Amino acid sequence: MxxxxxxxxxxxxxxxxxxxxxxxxxxxxxxxxxxxxxxxxxxxxxxxxxxxxxxxxxxxxxxxxxxxxxxxxxxxxxxxxxxxxxxxxxxxxxxxxxxxxxxxxxxxxxxxxxxxxxxxxxxxxxxxxxxxxxxxxxxxxxxxxxxxxxxxxxxxxxxxxxxxxxxxxxxxxxxxxxxxxxxxxxxxxxxxxxxxxxxxxxxxxxxxxxxxxxxxxxxxxxxxxxxxxxxxxxxxxxxxxxxxxxxxxxxxxxxxxxxxxxxxxxxxxxxxxxxxxxxxxxxxxxxxxxxxxGKVLSPKQAYEESVIKTICEQLRKEFEKNLAEQRTMLEKSAKAGSFAVWRQLEAKLPSMLKDVMEKYNHHPSVERCANQGVVNEYRNFIKAMYQKIVTIVKCEYEAREAKEKLQAKEKLVADSERKLTEANRECDRATAEKHNLARQMCKLQGTVETLQQQKRQQELNQVNKQLKEAEETARKAKQAREEAQAKLMKEKAAQEKAKKEAERAEAEKEKAEKSESKCCSIM
Missing domain, CATH: 3.40.50.300 (P-loop containing nucleotide triphosphate hydrolases)
Structure with missing residues (x-):
């Protein structure tokens, strides 16, 4: 509004x-x-x-x-x-x-x-x-x-x-x-x-x-x-x-x-x-x-209709009250769906309408009303009202039944969606775990490679160290060889010199011997 x-x-x-x-x-x-x-x-x-x-x-x-x-x-x-x-x-x-x-x-x-x-x-x-x-x-x-x-x-x-x-x-x-x-x-x-x-x-x-x-x-x-x-x-x-x-x-x-x-x-x-x-x-x-x-009612007609209309309104309210009580009673004891309740209620409705019509037909104002056309018109009005209320109630129960079925379907859908959500969540968790393990594997692989690199580097360092030591040893050996060669050459030179000295001394000796020999011969 x-x-x-x-x-x-x-x-x-x-x-x-x-x-x-x-x-x-x-x-x-x-x-x-x-x-x-x-x-x-x-x-x-x-x-x-x-x-x-x-x-x-x-x-x-x-x-x-x-x-x-x-x-x-x-x-x-x-x-x-x-x-x-x-x-x-x-x-x-x-x-x-x-x-x-x-x-x-x-x-x-x-x-x-x-x-x-x-x-x-x-x-x-x-x-x-x-x-x-x-x-x-x-x-x-x-x-x-x-x-x-x-x-x-x-x-x-x-x-x-x-x-x-x-x-x-x-x-x-x-x-x-x-x-x-x-x-x-x-x-x-x-x-x-x-x-x-x-x-x-x-x-x-x-x-x-x-x-x-x-x-x-x-x-x-x-x-x-x-x-x-x-x-x-x-x-x-x-x-x-x-x-x-x-x-x-x-x-x-x-x-x-x-x-x-x-x-x-x-x-x-x-x-x-x-x-x-x-x-x-x-x-x-x-x-x-x-x-x-199209007409102007006389005061008597107007008020007669007003009274009969009031009777109809009261009967309608009474009917709706009784209907509500019947519905409450049936719905409390109902074990089946809403439309099953309607079937039970539908069986009771004809007798309820009969009670309403009897109260209307035997009401003092209705019996006294001179205008039977109005009486019949409102009698038909009550029947139409009854049909309208019954139709509304039936539609309400049909709507309830449809709603209950829809709710059941919605529950199934909700359960499926819940299970799907749980599956998606589990899938997401497994995927995340997989990614986590993959990350850990990559990390371990990196660690292994690092360790391998470190080991190779250590080995290389060791080899390099050994190589250097070998080179040093070779250098020292070479140096020692060169020193030995130099010493040998020196010793050879000394030997050669000594040999020459010896030869010279021998020559001198021989010369001296020859000279002595010569002297002796002279003598």
Whole structure:
């Protein structure tokens, strides 16, 4: 649902040819209901004599809602004295301003509900009213509103009650319950110190038996029936209209205080706890449009249909309650799937419909209704309603069954996905382990190669060392050889010298010997 600011729009135009229901506009306005499709709506409708200040009051109520929704209290709601009182058109003149029924959706949740205001065309307007049409306006306002305000001027008496007198037609219907929720008779421009009499007080002081029956019927038709008063708003407001730029500050303080008390009571309807959603309200509006297309019902016809419709609504709620109980019982004991529960429930439905039809056919209001066409139409409506509910329930169980199968499939898929995930995880783990081992292997290979290189280097170093030692040994050996050779050559030279010396000495010896020998010979 949306939350955009809405403006009052006509949802019903009332003519002597009959009411013209604007369902597209009604749907568009319902889209502005804040919250969601399950948000409960609180509908406040107002009807009464034309030119009695209904539209002005609703415009003031909008200002109150703005303050209350923000602060959750009405203390100081009139502090901003310059707020203009506008929205619904209102002005000071002799001709009625509001034509038809206008609807406004307040854009915020208040008291946990969405607020809808309905402003109705005033009755007794000489330019566009007749008694039948005026009663139909009241009938629609009562049907759509959780709280209906009957706006009267200065006094509250039998003339005002005559607008509701047709309710007395069904005062003896014990099983009907309440046709309507709450009615507030709002006496405007109240000038007296004492409050006006309530219906109960009127009933006690009334002597006429017919008047007592009428009061009793009116009291029985409503769950709550109250009487409230408002003083005159003040001379400034009384002499002006919307176009004059009237603000809260132009109204008398006493009027504003009493208005706040009234608005608070309208927001908190005591024991009335509406469970109507915007969808329910649309269905009700569509129902009213179908019953009123191309014709204007008499007050008696309208209220007879209202009573029979109320009976149908009660039977529908009773049927839905029994159906819910049967469903709960079967579902608790069910061992099979949802559609198996439906099969068991389906077997019980014909007897449940039979009970509903018997209660409808033997209801006092149905038996007393003179218009058998309406009785038969609502009888068919109950059967159609039954078929619709049964179809919805069947579709719900079929959807549940499909959902259960889908959930089973989803579980299998989820299990497979889980197993696949685990397999992927295990695969990833194994792959990671493989990569880790490969890295370790590469590292070990590197280590081995390093060790091998180190070993080869050591061996090479050892060989190099040995080579150097061999070279050194060879060098030393060579040196020793060279020294030996030098020594040998020296010794050979010395030997040769000695040999030569020996030879020379030998030669000398021989020479000496020869010389001696020669000498001897001489001698």
């Amino acid at each position: 949306g939350s955009e600011e809405s403006k009052p729009q006509a949802i019903i135009q009332l003519t002597k040819q009959g009411p013209q229901y604007d369902i597209p506009v009604f749907k568009q306005l319902l889209k502005q209901v804040p919250g969601n499709k399950d948000t409960k709506v609180h509908v406040i409708s107002i009807s009464g004599k034309y030119r009695s200040g209904k539209s002005f009051l609703l415009n003031l109520f909008k200002i109150y809602l703005d303050y209350y929704s923000q602060f959750e209290t009405d203390d100081g709601w009139t502090v901003a004295r310059d707020i203009p009182i506008r929205g619904w058109e209102w002005r000071k003149c002799q001709i009625g301003v509001t034509h038809g029924i206008w609807m406004y959706v307040y854009p915020k949740i208040v008291n946990k509900k969405a607020i809808i205001l309905l402003d109705c065309q005033g009755y007794a307007d000489p330019t566009r009213s007749d008694p039948t049409l005026d009663n139909l306006i009241l009938f629609i306002a009562l049907q759509l509103g959780d709280v209906h305000i009957l706006n009267v001027n200065q006094t509250f008496g039998n003339e005002d009650l005559s607008q509701l007198s047709v309710c007395a037609l069904h005062a003896d219907d014990d099983a009907t319950g309440y046709i309507f929720q709450r009615n507030v008779v709002l006496v405007r421009n109240w000038e007296f110190d004492e409050r006006p009499m309530t219906l109960e007080e009127m009933y006690k002081v009334t002597e006429s038996a017919s008047a007592k029956d009428e009061l009793k019927g009116i009291m029985k038709a409503f769950r709550i029936f109250g009487v409230e008063t408002l003083p005159h708003p003040g001379k400034t407001v009384g002499k002006a209209d919307e176009t004059a730029g009237i603000t809260i500050g132009d109204a008398d303080e006493e009027f504003l205080e009493e208005a706040a008390n009234l608005f608070l009571k309208l927001l908190f309807p005591m024991s009335v706890d509406s469970q109507v959603t915007s969808i329910d309200l649309l269905l009700k509006f569509q129902f009213l449009s179908k019953r009123s297309v």
